[in-house]
Amino acid sequence: MPRSPGKLHTPRQRRYEDTRPNAAARGYGNEWRRVSNAFVLAYPFCLLCLCRGRVNEGARQSPSTRGRSLQVDHITPHNGDAALICDQTNLQTLCATPCHAVEKRRIENTTHDVRGSWFAYLASELIRTQSIDHLRSHAHGVPPGLLEAVADRGGVDLWE
Numbered sequence: 001m002p003r004s005p006g007k008l009h010t011p012r013q014r015r016y017e018d019t020r021p022n023a024a025a026r027g028y029g030n031e032w033r034r035v036s037n038a039f040v041l042a043y044p045f046c047l048l049c050l051c052r053g054r055v056n057e058g059a060r061q062s063p064s065t066r067g068r069s070l071q072v073d074h075i076t077p078h079n080g081d082a083a084l085i086c087d088q089t090n091l092q093t094l095c096a097t098p099c100h101a102v103e104k105r106r107i108e109n110t111t112h113d114v115r116g117s118w119f120a121y122l123a124s125e126l127i128r129t130q131s132i133d134h135l136r137s138h139a140h141g142v143p144p145g146l147l148e149a150v151a152d153r154g155g156v157d158l159w160e
């Protein structure tokens with residue numbers, strides 16, 4: 001005789017199971033903490049600030065947002081996609097505020113092509129503030145793929 005699910009779970013428990021995040025999403029907390037801590041140690045510069053000729057300017061002016069002045073941002077918002085969450089090529093360091101909380105969020109809220117629009121914005125800031133030398137001199141603290149993406153968008157050669 002088939003077992004009735006009702007005998008195993010009350011309706012309240014079934015609802016809980018239905019809404020409970022899957023295993024990958026539940027593991028996100030610890031794994032993400034490990035990945036983001038290592039990332040910010042390897043890449044300790046806000047990319048937006050570097051493109052403006054500054055170093056972590058937002059973080060210095062607002063030293064703590066929930067205990068962190070720098071944040072590891074998902075360039076393309078992950079929306080729960082486990083593959084995107086810890087994909088190193090999708091990560092960048094930003095000042096928690098305003099670079100992440102205000103400027104990056106504004107782009108996320110106004111376009112579907114977040115990645116393309118974000119690099120276009122970085123490139124325009126790089127050129128507006130004439131900060132190519134500054135970016136180049138901090139290149140050791142920026143994921144290589146991101147430098148190239150900014151340079152491509154701005155039509156500049158960082159290594160000329």
Ligand SMILES: [Zn+2]
Binds near residue numbers: 047056094
């Ligand atoms: Zn910044």
